[in-house]
Amino acid sequence: MNLSSDPDRSGQPECSSRHGGRHKATSGVHFTVSVVLPAGGTGERTGLVTPKQFYMFLNRPLISYTIQAFERLSWIQHIVVVVAEESIALTRDIVQRFQHTKVRVVSGGATRHRSIFNGVQALDPGESAATPDVVIIHDAVRPFVEEDFLLEIAMAAKENGASGAIRPLVSTVIATTSEGYLDHSLERGKYRASEMPQGFLYGVIHQAYQKCSEFDFDFGTECLHLALQHTGTRAKLIEGPPTLWKVTYKRDLAAAESIIKETLCRSACVTSDGSKRARELGRCLQKVMASLDMELDVLPEPIGDASRLSKEWNFIKLFVNGSGLSEVEETVKALEAANRALLHPVVVVWVRLDTSDGMSVSETGAGHLPLMELASAAKLQNILLYGIHFLLSEEDAGFSEGSVKRLAELTYTLIHDRNALLAGQMLCA
């Protein structure tokens, strides 16, 4: 999953290649590409009342994550989101609230194929404009799709007429007799699971749906099959990464939330009051956090996080001399002004170092009403502000490994969990 750091989504975001490297995607796409996101289902297999495409992750519905995965790509022109009639208003509200672009919402059908066909037809504006060269079809409940794989699918569709993502089978496929006994099993190595995204020349998928039967519409699950059966187009199959999986069962919701949280806590920007001691603490914290797989960028200049506001999801502010709450407030206001927390909650951790022995929590607690007030206001902007009292005894002035580890683990947990209920709390490390 890529979190476009570009708030206005105009740039080419970084994308993590399937080989682990991170590089700027150079699209090289010299044809038009539009997308159909079928989202008209009821998500019965999750067992939830709310259809899974509207399930909230960190205050944002699943469908918004998938839309963002496509709209951030400059080489994609239009995105048609296909939803049930009764969800059209909700979906249009989501598009407006999260400032999605390129999106058109249309009504779906009783089956996935009927919904997809409605989406494909919506891409044909008639005389007013041209249809896209290539259509990417992608289940709206598959939010983790990377740019480099989408490029492969689009290029292969342009060249071959159709393309599709595949993954190795995890379980063996077997056929049963009508009495429920084993009839035969398939040689697993010869088969693959068909996933999404899939790509088609517009004419191929449009013709396939125009020629398919009512049985296809009501019981089919494979667009690639329709393209072959009704247009003779044999899709190019491309093995995709494991993150292409479809949110289907309740367990998948927990897995999706875990991936989203993991993606948001890979780095943090550390600033301080500029004192020697605070900078030393920043360096010690950086070392320990690296063992927690979080990359800390310790900025030399005091309170210098302005340069990171447009691309960082986490800010740690270290203060040795004095409160620092006013500087924290400045950071919060800058994040609000940049509308930085529109798509994901941003975390600010305020760390106050105290070396006075025997300071009781009640003594420290008295000074933290301002924190709670600031945090309550910030939470309304999706900014989560936490305080940590880093208490050191007089003899521990050198930041022992144990004390820094305590601070690092607490800080990491706050950033990873993004628990809104803890916002405004002053914890002790």
Ligand SMILES: Nc1ccn([C@@H]2O[C@H](COP(=O)(O)OP(=O)(O)OP(=O)(O)O)[C@@H](O)[C@H]2O)c(=O)n1
């Ligand atoms: N009439 C339908 C049925 C499904 N879909 C969409 O097709 C994608 C994949 O389908 P699936 O995972 O089966 O979704 P549901 O049909 O909602 O799930 P369930 O079968 O558990 O009800 C989903 O994004 C779903 O919203 C659709 O657009 N129109």
Ligand SMILES: O=P(O)(O)OC[C@@H](O)[C@@H](O)[C@@H](O)CO
């Ligand atoms: O059958 P469902 O509607 O649950 O999900 C659709 C999947 O079958 C489909 O997304 C891939 O298998 C590719 O065709």
